[in-house]
Amino acid sequence: MVELSRRRAIEDVASELFSAHGYAATSVRDIARVLDIQGPSLYAHVTSKEDVLWAIVDRAATRFETAAEAAVASGAHAGQDPAAALAALVRAHVRVITDDVGAAAVFVHEWRALAGERRAGVLGRRDAYERRFRDLIEAGIATGDFEMTDSSLAATAVLSALNGIPGWYRADGRLPANRVADHFVDLVMRMLLGASR
Amino acid sequence: MVELSRRRAIEDVASELFSAHGYAATSVRDIARVLDIQGPSLYAHVTSKEDVLWAIVDRAATRFETAAEAAVASGAHAGQDPAAALAALVRAHVRVITDDVGAAAVFVHEWRALAGERRAGVLGRRDAYERRFRDLIEAGIATGDFEMTDSSLAATAVLSALNGIPGWYRADGRLPANRVADHFVDLVMRMLLGASR
DNA sequence: CCTACCGATCGGTAGG
DNA sequence: CCTACCGATCGGTAGG
Numbered sequence: 001m002v003e004l005s006r007r008r009a010i011e012d013v014a015s016e017l018f019s020a021h022g023y024a025a026t027s028v029r030d031i032a033r034v035l036d037i038q039g040p041s042l043y044a045h046v047t048s049k050e051d052v053l054w055a056i057v058d059r060a061a062t063r064f065e066t067a068a069e070a071a072v073a074s075g076a077h078a079g080q081d082p083a084a085a086l087a088a089l090v091r092a093h094v095r096v097i098t099d100d101v102g103a104a105a106v107f108v109h110e111w112r113a114l115a116g117e118r119r120a121g122v123l124g125r126r127d128a129y130e131r132r133f134r135d136l137i138e139a140g141i142a143t144g145d146f147e148m149t150d151s152s153l154a155a156t157a158v159l160s161a162l163n164g165i166p167g168w169y170r171a172d173g174r175l176p177a178n179r180v181a182d183h184f185v186d187l188v189m190r191m192l193l194g195a196s197r
Numbered sequence: 198m199v200e201l202s203r204r205r206a207i208e209d210v211a212s213e214l215f216s217a218h219g220y221a222a223t224s225v226r227d228i229a230r231v232l233d234i235q236g237p238s239l240y241a242h243v244t245s246k247e248d249v250l251w252a253i254v255d256r257a258a259t260r261f262e263t264a265a266e267a268a269v270a271s272g273a274h275a276g277q278d279p280a281a282a283l284a285a286l287v288r289a290h291v292r293v294i295t296d297d298v299g300a301a302a303v304f305v306h307e308w309r310a311l312a313g314e315r316r317a318g319v320l321g322r323r324d325a326y327e328r329r330f331r332d333l334i335e336a337g338i339a340t341g342d343f344e345m346t347d348s349s350l351a352a353t354a355v356l357s358a359l360n361g362i363p364g365w366y367r368a369d370g371r372l373p374a375n376r377v378a379d380h381f382v383d384l385v386m387r388m389l390l391g392a393s394r
Numbered sequence: 395c396c397t398a399c400c401g402a403t404c405g406g407t408a409g410g
Numbered sequence: 411c412c413t414a415c416c417g418a419t420c421g422g423t424a425g426g
Contacts, residue, residue: 021309024221028421040422041395049421109306112218147387153372153380160361161354168353175350183350190344191388225405237406238411246405396426404419410412 015102060107082140098177105166212299257304279337295374302363
């Protein structure tokens with residue numbers, strides 16, 4: 001966590017605290033204390049506590065979207081192999097989480113604390129993101145690669161399982177990030193692939 | 198949500214509010230307002246805000262444990278058919294969630310707000326509960342019913358997927374609780390069963 | 395980035 | 411179950 005800018009350092013500290021204790025249970029002074037400054041001094045860099053949350057959530061959402069776009073568009077399977085595309089999407093999702101567990105946890109759990117348009121915007125982007133999973137599952141069923149299933153429930157189940165990762169993954173834990181991704185790709189493929197495998 | 202006792206009504210209202218906004222973001226006065234009483238009047242029935250949270254979490258944990266015990270111990274598959282036992286365990290877990298979505302969500306997400314022994318106790322019970330899933334997965338691998346996999350990661354993935362249910366399930370939604378359970382049993386079995394299926 | 399300070403709200407108590 | 415009230419803490423501002 002190198003300090004590129006003071007603003008960014010604030011967001012990184014806030015990510016850790018928000019993910020560990022929740023947005024509402026974290027005070028502005030808690031964040032300041034970690035940075036060894038006084039509470040009010042934070043406001044030289046940010047305009048409100050909610051702005052910090054928004055910055056974290058917006059950046060995390062963008063990272064998920066960018067990674068998904070790259071994963072699905074890349075390679076020989078562009079638009080023609082749903083199973084390979086879904087595997088790449090799962091792998092990209094795991095990587096975004098393991099690259100910044102705190103931010104991912106905040107994105108997944110703390111969007112409720114946002115108000116009005118920001119909250120609605122995040123929900124919309126989350127729906128669009130989930131639709132990528134659902135569409136690939138449906139495409140795989142259509143080609144006969146995947147067994148018949150409720151695509152909406154399956155997509156939600158897969159994303160819930162993936163989004164549980166911040167709850168147990170540790171960078172210095174038993175499984176390195178790449179192995180975690182391998183396992184999830186395996187589990188998802190087993191869950192969906194038909195007798196063709 | 199019938200009012201059996203005032204104390205229970207308080208816990209039911211608190212479950213709704215805690216699950217919707219989080220423990221820290223819910224004030225004692227918020228709970229009182231829904232019950233049409235004054236904030237301090239709550240303390241005629243409870244000793245602290247955290248006691249209310251604890252009551253909700255403890256009861257939910259007990260419901261999960263009791264349902265799991267009954268599911269695994271019952272029927273002809275007692276201790277001899279890991280796949281059938283795991284299916285029953287998944288079904289029981291879904292039922293506990295759909296029977297009281299608010300309490301389940303609080304159990305899954307708000308235990309962080311507990312302090313000291315209570316927090317440690319819940320974590321211990323959660324671990325023991327997860328071990329039921331892991332042990333059955335390992336037993337199924339040992340008998341050859343399930344394909345080889347990382348049992349710990351698989352158990353966590355399954356539970357994360359199930360615990361995502363409060364995030365989208367609605368009692369008056371597209372899928373009734375029984376169908377949700379059917380689908381999750383199917384997905385979990387597909388994920389784990391080997392070529393023997 | 396600091397000190398001094400603001401109004402609002404928090405969980406909870408006293409005393410009926 | 412109520413009114414009146416408590417000390418603590420909250421997010422944030424003023425003015426340097």
